[in-house]
Amino acid sequence: MKRPPIAQQSPYSNPLVLQRADPWIYKHTDGYYYFTGSVPEYDRIELRRSLTLNGLAEAEPVVCWRKHEIGKMSANIWAPEIHYVSGKWYIYFAAAWTSETQQGIFDHRMYVLENSSANPLEGAWEEKGQIVTDWESFSLDATSFVHEGVHYLVWAQNDPAIEGNSNLYIAPMSNPWTLGGKQVLLSKPEYPWERIGYKVNEGAAVVRHGGRIFISYSGSATDHNYCMGLLWADENSDLLDPASWSKAAEPVFVSDEEHGQYGPGHNCFTFAEDDKTDVLVYHARSYKEIDGDSLYDPNRHARAKTFVWDEHGMPVFGRPLPDTHSR
Template sequence: MNTNREYTNPLVEQRADPWVYKHTDSYYYFTASVPEYDRIEVRRALTIEGLREAQPVVAWRKYESGPLSANIWAPEIHYIDGKWYIYFAAARTTETKEGLFDHRMYALENTSANPLEGEWTEKGQVRTAWESFALDATTFEHRGVHYYVWAQKDPEIDGNSNLYISAMENGWTLKGPQTMISTPEYPWEVIGFKVNEGAAVLKRGGRIFMSFSASATDHNYCLGLLTADEDSDLLDAASWTKHPEPMFQTSEENGQYGPGHNSFTVDENGEDVLIYHARNYKEITGDPLYDPNRHTRAQRLRWNADGTPDFGVPVRDGVK
């Protein structure tokens, strides 16, 4: 008998930018930014709720110096052509904060059936059209093509990051055109910083939905949505339409601030689940990026009558 699954938030404390992937082995694989920004962890469980207590395994640690030595951000784990990949962003150690936004994107590969075992091999930097600030890569497959979506600073465009899409040659190499499909333009996308980042893809009902995060990482952080028809050319910017309002944002009433950087998964019954991070307080001392209390959260993703996703509002802590 199918029953509705319940979650009590926060699901995993002090894990930002959460990524949950349900594999064909029925396990949920979880990775996220750790507060120290110094390593990449992976854990797994047979239920989403089980991720709370699952033991993490360190897949990779940062270097002491060089381009992979600081601010290891937003890892995602994917399974492509029989191999596991982790995409992440890393910067180089500097003595000033000016190096904070010096990130580039990298890939790790693991050929083991269980990615908590075996060796993660560095495949190097995922090269794009520019050598500039780049992060938050995700990937999805559509009609036999693997697509890579990421956030990057175009030196010719004012702002911090735009969203780009490209086809992939293999798990760590892009090919063909690289198209900008979203740039911060609405007031809710430009608070503090002009940011589009943290894309995640969901396919349903003949459409491809792409969520993304916008604005600074404090209480202004929120989720936006792009939509494309499944028959359209996904490498054509004109195929993507941005919803003019944010889809998911701070709920003062529920004590949830800055919800964002989400992923999508399904529960044990195949129902869609939204995974995201948020804080349970508004006022932050210092740089929000160094506040460790962006906790991983989960809640049911519902659907509107017109076939678009209904993100709802972030659920209050401690409520099933």
């Protein structure tokens, strides 16, 4: 695969937020960037906000929810995302379970929290329960978007009939915590770069440009092999028809030895402070070798870089940027 040129300078400090994997940033109409992500302990959900992206580094985190002691939502709290839908705030996250006699710490399901406060760092978060899908199995990384008045959910789930760990699905929603139709398979790990260590499609994020809807996602194990893929569809097509979607045969964002960046992925998209420039937010480590299980290595840091679009209307993410400081 041909290497992009050396990455451009970024206006953002990297790492942006230390030890926050699966970063999610939502820029609201109040001008604030709202940030959340997986904490290394996997035991709580935190939010912070800032009027600038760089300001998120020093913004005071607020714990808005903690895992249960036992039962559902009691283990491995992963990949929270904050969304604003119909005047209320929602957090999507994945959680596993424990009991007095058993542990299902990798048997995740997707759950939703709701907050009606103007500022989601204030007020109470109400548990709306599990997102019920077409079958009970490992599921995670829910994200949502609204298009042409339809609220959609995109997520990763294991289908017992398909070899591998997780595939990507889409479905309409009847409300922010309930699917309103059958789920549709969008992508499964089929290329070698999606199947290293584990057969994984996960961590979807949506961005729109030039009459298309793009879904980025991540594949392979969460070590240096982790990387990003891309799906896209015409915005006027039936988004619930798998034939509407195209899939890149090669990864679009990968580890970079020269820049000392490994396992970039589980991204989201936002806009720069000018509300025009596109920004890619992702996590990556600054070293390749990991002791033990990569999931428990705490140094997947949240990072940000601007990106552009080519003459064909496709995103050009370039290369992960080297660290700019050692906070």
